[in-house]
Amino acid sequence: MSQLYPLGLRLAGLRVVVVGGGAIATRRVPSLLASEAVVVLVSPEITPALQGLVEAGRLEWIQRRFEPADLDGAWLVQVAVDDSTAAQQVSAAAAERRVFCVRADDRDAATAWTPAVTRQGAVTVAVLGGGSPRLSMAVRDRIAELLAGSAAPADLAELRGTVALVGGGPGDPALITVKGRLLVNAADVVVADRLAPGLLLDELAPTVEVIDVAKLPYGPAALQEHINEILIDRGPGGQVRRAAQGR
Numbered sequence: 191m192s193q194l195y196p197l198g199l200r201l202a203g204l205r206v207v208v209v210g211g212g213a214i215a216t217r218r219v220p221s222l223l224a225s226e227a228v229v230v231l232v233s234p235e236i237t238p239a240l241q242g243l244v245e246a247g248r249l250e251w252i253q254r255r256f257e258p259a260d261l262d263g264a265w266l267v268q269v270a271v272d273d274s275t276a277a278q279q280v281s282a283a284a285a286e287r288r289v290f291c292v293r294a295d296d297r298d299a300a301t302a303w304t305p306a307v308t309r310q311g312a313v314t315v316a317v318l319g320g321g322s323p324r325l326s327m328a329v330r331d332r333i334a335e336l337l338a339g340s341a342a343p344a345d346l347a348e349l350r351g352t353v354a355l356v357g358g359g360p361g362d363p364a365l366i367t368v369k370g371r372l373l374v375n376a377a378d379v380v381v382a383d384r385l386a387p388g389l390l391l392d393e394l395a396p397t398v399e400v401i402d403v404a405k406l407p408y409g410p411a412a413l414q415e416h417i418n419e420i421l422i423d424r425g426p427g428g429q430v431r432r433a434a435q436g437r
């Protein structure tokens with residue numbers, strides 16, 4: 191198979207036709223709307239979620255089966271119908287008009303494929319698995335995890351000389367907030383007690399100093415005072431620039 195040629199489409203104000211109003215169309219319309227495309231949906235029936243978007247005035251619904259003239263003036267068409275004869279009719283009408291045509295039912299008949307996507311700030315990562323969505327989804331999920339666990343260099347610079355208090359959540363490491371995880375991963379010193387999610391501490395780089403305050407020889411009343419001293423000492427004024435408290 192020839193190589194794919196990736197692009198970032200800038201669809202604001204451009205007509206995009208979606209043919210079919212079922213599960214796949216419901217999944218694909220929101221990102222088209224987020225790109226500010228003018229979305230026109232052609233389908234005899236649509237899902238309640240799409241109905242809600244029509245009622246909110248976000249997209250135009252043409253309530254009937256596809257007709258070739260629906261593609262007049264379109265820049266892109268997404269086909270998600272449960273009828274292969276109808277899908278072939280859309281492909282033919284798209285080719286005649288030089289409109290790229292995504293086919294949810296037939297990768298070989300498509301002139302464009304939809305990637306699995308993750309976004310972080312200004313960055314969009316789009317993954318194509320050579321026609322295997324399971325592969326693209328798995329790779330996308332791994333990249334999304336990496337992006338969530340790393341701060342952009344600008345964010346890290348802002349953390350210099352600060353102390354962050356991070357709530358550990360109910361205990362399951364998967365339930366810490368995204369920002370909390372980012373701050374813990376960026377810390378030079380982590381002050382934690384036994385309530386801090388254990389697995390999260392296991393993930394820290396070996397150079398990170400972890401101070402387990404549960405093991406300090408102080409009574410409950412003196413403990414918080416001593417933790418405060420550590421945060422001041424190791425935090426902004428101290429040798430170490432950043433600290434996070436896992437409580």
Ligand SMILES: C[C@@]1(CC(=O)O)C2=NC(=C\c3[nH]c(c(CCC(=O)O)c3CC(=O)O)Cc3[nH]c(c(CC(=O)O)c3CCC(=O)O)/C=C3\N/C(=C\2)[C@@H](CCC(=O)O)[C@]3(C)CC(=O)O)/[C@H]1CCC(=O)O
Nearest residue numbers: 293294295296297303304305306318319320321322323326
């Ligand atoms: C990435 C994602 C984007 C999106 O849809 O937004 C996407 N498919 C996703 C999911 C998914 N697809 C399928 C299942 C159920 C079966 C399963 O589990 O395997 C699931 C899982 C589910 O639905 O949960 C079945 C399937 N898919 C295609 C065919 C037809 C064929 O292969 O010929 C059939 C058989 C249909 C049948 O048998 O009837 C075709 C395509 N699917 C593509 C993209 C393009 C290739 C991109 C690439 O190279 O990676 C391509 C070629 C064209 C296109 O559709 O653009 C999205 C992840 C969404 C997310 O999580 O973000």
Ligand SMILES: NC(=O)c1ccc[n+]([C@@H]2O[C@H](COP(=O)([O-])OP(=O)(O)OC[C@H]3O[C@@H](n4cnc5c(N)ncnc54)[C@H](O)[C@@H]3O)[C@@H](O)[C@H]2O)c1
Nearest residue numbers: 210211212213214232233235255256270271272276294295
């Ligand atoms: N690419 C993917 O990610 C993926 C994933 C799963 C399934 N599929 C395939 O994609 C296709 C669509 O899946 P779905 O779950 O959205 O199906 P669905 O049955 O939920 O929806 C099909 C929609 O097409 C409409 N429709 C039927 N004939 C039409 C016509 N001539 N003109 C306009 N609209 C018409 C129906 O009214 C319905 O709204 C199926 O062929 C399915 O096998 C693709």
